[in-house]
Amino acid sequence: MRNLGEAVKADGTLDDQRIWRREPMYQGMNGRWVERFYIDPEHSYIFKPLTNGESVDREAWVNRNMLTQLPEISVPQLLAASPEGKGTEGWTIFEDLGALRHEYRLEYAQAAARQVARLHAAPAEHWPGLTSQGPKPGIEAIAADVLRRREEARAILDGHGLPVQWLDAENVDAVRDGHGFRVNHQVLSHGDLHLGNYAVTEAGRVILLDWEHAHRNLPYWDLYHLIDMSHPRFPKRMPAEDRLKLLDTYLEEADKQGTAWTRDDRVREYARFAAIFSLWMLLLIEGDLQRGGGVWTIEGLLRQREETADSLAGCLELLENQGSI
Template structure:
């Protein structure tokens, strides 16, 4: 079914005169809503306005220059508008149907299979991929954690992280030399950005795509806690996921060094996240409920403690 020429009005909004019904899926960072809309009772599409004002044209670029190389594991853009006026930027996607966002071992291993595949694409074959995403680089995250070292000690101690563990992680971070390996990164691969649709994996929202360390995508999949998508991570499952990834990537890698660096990466990123979550709890901005934030905090602390323990078991 083709879309009407007047599907979107001149002011960048869905034309209510041709839409049978619509439903809100989620709110973007700038307050605009991503919606499912129906032209008939059976035929629906996804309308996505610009949800982050700093991302004009980026998602379309990724679809045309990067995802065009991919198998069918992502929703296709049907039509779009790119404009210097933020309110006139929008995309219409195919509607994949009901999405099941659930973290479990089977789904995680399926994501890992594809992650290992796109991480193995030589970056020189990908063209002018952005070198940064929306979040700070891991180097900047680590610098901020060290800058706030006194606050980190106080906060982690209050959250029942032992003094020895806090001392241990700062010791490891002090001597950590970051790997220079860069791969194509999804950029925001938390549980809300992959889903099972009719028993098939689909990976969504590629607007944060950039070049980064392999650990960026791995951390977001394994240890990034999200207020809307709770999950339980264990040391055994983490080790299984990392082992599966290393068995499938096609670039050369020192497995022992890679795993140790993952635990360092996950530890410092988790500490940074704890600082952010604690700030959200104090400021009570209202985007997430207190219960959601506390659950996110608990998950992040648990991941941090598991990674610190793994590091201590590995030794120097």
Template sequence: MEQSHLEQIVQQAITTSVLLDDYYVSEQEVIYTSLYGDHIERFRLKANQQSYILKRLPADQEPYRELWVYKHIMPLLPEHYPKLIAYAANDWNDDLSGYNNAAQQYKRYTSSWIVLEDVGEIQHIHQEQTLIEMIDQIAIYHSSDTSSIPNMPTEGQKPSITVLQQQLLSQWDDFYTLIQDRVQQGNTHTDWISLISELKQDIQQREWIQSTVLCHGDLHAGNYGLTPTGRLIILDWEHCHLNIPFWDLYHVIDLSHPLFPRAMDMNLRIRLLSRYWEQQVNPVQSKSDMIKQYSVFAIIFSSWMLLLIERDLQLEQPIWSHAQLYVQQAEVWEHLEQCILLWQSYR
């Protein structure tokens, strides 16, 4: 079936209320519900008996982020993502104003959606080979030329590392209390007492002056994996933006997620960082300097995450359950202490 004809049928199969029309659709199932209550559904078209993914564009966020990225960024990248099949968006303006004016001209686009290729059930198995493939893809993204794309986003859904750094330093007493509790409980092999003063000084003095690159922005462990055919697939590009390279590297190597726990060790972390460095055409710093800077970046981000998790644990009904948060907290501590050892090795 030609793409234009397929797009036309998909448009007919989705009502103005963004519901699937049984006249055109033979099967449908909710495969994921976001934290904002938006359903992502798999459906099968009667016309060709192929399945697709319907994703409603959030009504309470910038509505055109993902669509804008699909139309302007994805053509620059290898096809490790579900293809865009069809879309509907109120007042979409292809000159990028649909993305950049969303915050200033806030509306609730309740009838906006995209339909994507169905790549099958994704396995989030974070073995070494998958992580190596991810590092290779990150290196490609980071070398992409976005100079011809005006108004490239410079912010994602999380604060920048400079803001995280400032917030961590402003809450240092709270962070130090967490460290003291961990030491008293005997849950650490890190000599925090002898390190904490020098660590704080390094964090205070650290400046992030690297050039910005094209980042996916949200490469947590649930946003990539392998299809049933073994194809690497990378999802959810709506937070794509310009940032320093460590942003994507940290998300793939050390960021925790309540639903997708994973293990990391010192040797694998160094191998992944080394592989990234080796793919740089003209490295602006030595490999050891890059790894040292990464360790400080990761320490700041993970420490900030611990404070965030601690606040969530004080809530009666946080977004994630307390059991999930405790699992995530343990992973963050483990990764943080590994990065402390990395920092010690390269300082």
């Protein structure tokens, strides 16, 4: 088959008449399946339909316009994609890198952190088509929501044995009002770099996946997702020593890329950002549990709640050690 797009029907689904075999891999948020398909027994590819309605055309755009100019970022090669404007019938086809592992190990996360630092060092103004709209509200809106739901947030802190007075200090207010961070410039952001969106290939290569939420944001956004974001489908515990090692890995690579940051300030600001985000995530998780789980399993949400509370505790301890509580 000369053109891989010939394997896809007009409605954006694989054409069984033009492929040899297909294997479902995982289901997206909108119910559509990412699949491995074969055009013959020797050649396989990854078919990814639009799996999130908020990201129409974005992943293909990022691969074509941005990632091709950033060879230091390791990603699967985009081989074909639907024309822009296909909406819910949009699709992409990527090279098949074989079995991928989504497991937390410090060395894998450090490899991802170095790539994130290189991504953040790229001049964002070169890609004006990439907006500041990501998959979630910005950190200022997140902080505002935490304060609006202050009593719920206090109950969560108290329920996990965490210092309630932190919420009543100026940390969250300052972030809500837009002056909680000295680093306030936006960088190119992957947008959703939790453990499910980076992986290790059979050859030991760490790759960054699923760029449909790429946007511009503070550098702490990607760092939080990489380090402290938990997920219902991908178990992960973050030891306190690993948190600092990952931050140091990122800062060392950022320095090599020409962005020299003061370590203590960046660690303090990261901890503040991550604590606010984790508390907001706990509010969301409680809501999901009350609704019966939604697209997630109750077991996965309970584990995510425990992991997120642990991360919140670790970040608050880091802030206390930095004299910020």
